[in-house]
Amino acid sequence: DGGITQSPKxxxxxxxxxxxxxxxxxxxxxxxxxxxxxxxxxxxxxxxxQIVNDFQKGDIAEGYSVSREKKESFPLxxxxxxxxxxxxxxxxxxxxxxxxxxxxGPGTRxxxx
Amino acid sequence: AQKVTQAQTEISVVEKxxxxxxxxxxxxxxxxxxxxxxxPPSGELVFLIRRNSFDEQNEISGRYSWNFQKSTSSFNFxxxxxxxxxxxxxxxxxSEAQGGSEKLVFGKGTKLTVNP
Numbered sequence: 001d002g003g004i005t006q007s008p009k010x011x012x013x014x015x016x017x018x019x020x021x022x023x024x025x026x027x028x029x030x031x032x033x034x035x036x037x038x039x040x041x042x043x044x045x046x047x048x049x050q051i052v053n054d055f056q057k058g059d060i061a062e063g064y065s066v067s068r069e070k071k072e073s074f075p076l077x078x079x080x081x082x083x084x085x086x087x088x089x090x091x092x093x094x095x096x097x098x099x100x101x102x103x104x105g106p107g108t109r110x111x112x113x
Numbered sequence: 114a115q116k117v118t119q120a121q122t123e124i125s126v127v128e129k130x131x132x133x134x135x136x137x138x139x140x141x142x143x144x145x146x147x148x149x150x151x152x153p154p155s156g157e158l159v160f161l162i163r164r165n166s167f168d169e170q171n172e173i174s175g176r177y178s179w180n181f182q183k184s185t186s187s188f189n190f191x192x193x194x195x196x197x198x199x200x201x202x203x204x205x206x207x208s209e210a211q212g213g214s215e216k217l218v219f220g221k222g223t224k225l226t227v228n229p
Contacts, residue, residue, distance in 0.1 A: 045216055058216065090158060099165075099215045100215075101163050102217060104160075107157060
């Protein structure tokens with residue numbers, strides 16, 4: 001089955017801790033994205049990557065970091081600099097970055113203890 | 114700036130009613146794409162449709178239909194004979210060209226509740 005997987009489904013972060021959210025796709029897509037969703041809000045773009053070893057900041061990149069060492073993987077680290085990390089995080093991928101449909105993973109809900 | 118407005122925050126209907134979800138967008142691009150996604154309670158966004166700015170034909174897929182009108186910058190979504198399984202949050206999105214790549218701008222979503 002082709003698709004996008006995200007883990008864990010729920011993640012708890014303590015104050016001052018960095019946590020990493022996993023995103024893997026086996027669709028052979030070049031582009032991958034991370035979004036943040038807050039209650040009652042649309043999705044906001046955190047980071048995106050058009051190709052391996054390349055990524056760009058989205059609209060709300062502060063307090064987050066990413067890497068793209070492999071085509072199928074795009075992990076997101078929520079650093080201690082992100083003061084309000086509680087949200088639902090969605091990963092997506094598309095065949096290329098140019099106007100292609102983005103397909104989404106099941107999401108990770110991050111909660112702060 | 115490009116943006117997407119979904120004025121209906123929540124809609125509640127009774128099963129078998131028809132319901133239309135509104136989407137109005139703003140863009141300066143002459144070529145753009147519009148999307149609808151469904152987010153059921155499980156949280157995953159499910160792709161429903163992608164439409165480019167040059168194709169104004171309405172689209173029908175089963176009980177779903179979409180009405181694209183460039184003159185009013187609208188891309189409305191109608192569910193005919195709604196069912197309880199249609200209960201979800203629906204997002205409209207617009208592709209935006211930035212730095213040689215595209216990104217999606219999402220509306221805030223419309224929560225649809227279909228009651229039995």
